[in-house]
Amino acid sequence: MAVKKENSIEKVLGHQFSAFYKIPIDNFFQFALSVDCVILGYDEDTLKLLAIERGAEPHMRKKALPGDLVYPNEDMDLAASRVLNELTSLDDVNMTQFHSYGQVDRHPVGRVITVGYYSLINVDQYEPLANSWADNVSWLDVKSLPELAFDHNEIVNEALRSLKQRVRLQPIGFKLLPKQFTLGQMQNLYESILDVNFDKANFRKKILGMNLLKDSGKLQSDVPHRPGRLYSFNKDAYESLLQTGYTFEL
Amino acid sequence: MAVKKENSIEKVLGHQFSAFYKIPIDNFFQFALSVDCVILGYDEDTLKLLAIERGAEPHMRKKALPGDLVYPNEDMDLAASRVLNELTSLDDVNMTQFHSYGQVDRHPVGRVITVGYYSLINVDQYEPLANSWADNVSWLDVKSLPELAFDHNEIVNEALRSLKQRVRLQPIGFKLLPKQFTLGQMQNLYESILDVNFDKANFRKKILGMNLLKDSGKLQSDVPHRPGRLYSFNKDAYESLLQTGYTFEL
DNA sequence: ACAAAAGTGTTATCGCTACACCCATGT
DNA sequence: ACATGGGTGTAGCGATAACACTTTTGT
Numbered sequence: 001m002a003v004k005k006e007n008s009i010e011k012v013l014g015h016q017f018s019a020f021y022k023i024p025i026d027n028f029f030q031f032a033l034s035v036d037c038v039i040l041g042y043d044e045d046t047l048k049l050l051a052i053e054r055g056a057e058p059h060m061r062k063k064a065l066p067g068d069l070v071y072p073n074e075d076m077d078l079a080a081s082r083v084l085n086e087l088t089s090l091d092d093v094n095m096t097q098f099h100s101y102g103q104v105d106r107h108p109v110g111r112v113i114t115v116g117y118y119s120l121i122n123v124d125q126y127e128p129l130a131n132s133w134a135d136n137v138s139w140l141d142v143k144s145l146p147e148l149a150f151d152h153n154e155i156v157n158e159a160l161r162s163l164k165q166r167v168r169l170q171p172i173g174f175k176l177l178p179k180q181f182t183l184g185q186m187q188n189l190y191e192s193i194l195d196v197n198f199d200k201a202n203f204r205k206k207i208l209g210m211n212l213l214k215d216s217g218k219l220q221s222d223v224p225h226r227p228g229r230l231y232s233f234n235k236d237a238y239e240s241l242l243q244t245g246y247t248f249e250l
Numbered sequence: 251m252a253v254k255k256e257n258s259i260e261k262v263l264g265h266q267f268s269a270f271y272k273i274p275i276d277n278f279f280q281f282a283l284s285v286d287c288v289i290l291g292y293d294e295d296t297l298k299l300l301a302i303e304r305g306a307e308p309h310m311r312k313k314a315l316p317g318d319l320v321y322p323n324e325d326m327d328l329a330a331s332r333v334l335n336e337l338t339s340l341d342d343v344n345m346t347q348f349h350s351y352g353q354v355d356r357h358p359v360g361r362v363i364t365v366g367y368y369s370l371i372n373v374d375q376y377e378p379l380a381n382s383w384a385d386n387v388s389w390l391d392v393k394s395l396p397e398l399a400f401d402h403n404e405i406v407n408e409a410l411r412s413l414k415q416r417v418r419l420q421p422i423g424f425k426l427l428p429k430q431f432t433l434g435q436m437q438n439l440y441e442s443i444l445d446v447n448f449d450k451a452n453f454r455k456k457i458l459g460m461n462l463l464k465d466s467g468k469l470q471s472d473v474p475h476r477p478g479r480l481y482s483f484n485k486d487a488y489e490s491l492l493q494t495g496y497t498f499e500l
Numbered sequence: 501a502c503a504a505a506a507g508t509g510t511t512a513t514c515g516c517t518a519c520a521c522c523c524a525t526g527t
Numbered sequence: 528a529c530a531t532g533g534g535t536g537t538a539g540c541g542a543t544a545a546c547a548c549t550t551t552t553g554t
Contacts (some may be wrong), residue, residue, distance in 0.1 A: 029360055031279065033281045101519095102325065104323055167303065205543090226552045455515095479530095
């Protein structure tokens with residue numbers, strides 16, 4: 001053991017009001033906490049981001065992530081679900097926390113820590129809702145995002161990076177697809193998230209070989225080409241494969 | 251657009267002191283922020299966690315993660331580096347943020363949000379330091395952790411889960427090894443992190459096939475068996491492979 | 501007839517698994 | 528001599544990549 005330092009605060013949290021330490025603990029309760037939600041959907045063969053338009057300063061009129069301050073007596077995870085619900089009326093959707101942002105100067109009003117959550121939703125189940133902080137809700141193409149409010153561009157990029165990793169190792173891509181989908185749609189989705197091209201034949205063999213899809217027996221209709229077979233994700237099959245040590249990949 | 255809700259706070263952040271909203275914005279600045287550091291090392295063929303022993307209530311005498319409150323004018327990432335530095339004298343070590351914890355009741359003193367960071371360090375370069383919140387620093391075997399203070403067990407488990415994912419896709423395992431190491435040590439490390447067994451011959455072929463190791467020409471000494479060849483991680487080789495689209499795996 | 505996407509089959513190759521075997525060092 | 532881990536070679540299997548080809552729909 002070498003130097004002995006006495007400048008820490010953690011111990012204050014223990015002693016609470018010990019006169020020994022110079023900084024009263026109350027001085028540390030000056031932060032606000034917010035959540036920002038990166039809500040992704042997939043429509044017209046492109047990945048879309050749900051954005052609001054700010055109706056107030058700062059960053060008036062800029063596009064922004066839906067986000068909100070967390071109430072002092074509200075759990076963080078619940079706050080994220082609340083925001084999503086207020087905006088989309090969606091319920092029971094997993095919000096996944098991916099990163100927190102704590103730069104001193106990131107918010108002009110004061111020291112606001114924000115926690116980023118993302119969620120993959122099925123646009124068919126989505127019904128846009130206006131509310132006090134979201135007059136104008138729209139889907140933006142993630143490939144060509146404008147400049148967003150605050151540090152929201154950085155937050156979105158981080159979410160996409162995180163998505164890119166997770167989507168290869170867990171069957172979460174299905175959350176973006178309609179309940180029933182063709183293998184073509186699925187391939188398209190993975191290609192646009194991962195930014196690669198797959199060989200059609202090989203992609204099908206791989207996916208069908210996983211035995212995670214249930215064939216609905218139905219076909220597409222009203223498409224100007226041969227209609228594709230409609231599949232749905234077989235969650236039960238996945239759960240039981242997990243027991244046997246199976247891991248989804250690619 | 252359907253219902254119009256007026257209960258949000260985000261807009262308050264815009265108007266700041268608008269009389270329209272019931273809740274004054276000041277009411278939201280009641281949080282404290284802390285960082286908790288999961289510092290992992292590898293010694294005697296086992297993965298170890300750096301822990302302190304608390305010298306104050308709450309959780310007096312329990313083992314805990316080194317952590318500290320963040321100053322109101324201090325960047326979060328810097329706070330994490332500060333804690334590591336105060337405890338180990340190590341500098342220039344990447345602290346990687348992995349998850350934040352915002353349960354209302356997680357800290358008895360008040361609403362404290364904590365952000366978890368982890369870091370992989372080389373125990374050879376580590377020199378333990380005492381300070382005001384860490385009288386008693388020790389390495390714990392991660393396979394048999396005791397009950398830790400606060401929600402620190404949960405935090406460690408999350409860090410290990412995160413490590414398990416990352417270690418397969420990025421060459422970060424080397425951070426835990428001495429500068430020069432044998433393939434046997436390396437295999438051992440990966441086996442204990444991932445909790446699997448590799449075939450010796452196959453592991454070597456795979457690793458050497460990556461061309462990420464530099465053969466030092468030297469051999470181990472003072473081992474009661476045939477001495478192993480010592481390699482070091484070739485960071486330059488990795489960087490240039492990255493350019494070509496290479497991705498490390500397993 | 502044509503465009504466009506669905507859907508299938510074949511082949512060659514690469515990588516991984518399993519396993520057998522030899523080597524060098526300290527006790 | 529033996530225990531211990533270092534180090535290597537090979538045969539077989541399975542997954543993957545590349546590519547050519549057929550099928551079914553709407554216009």
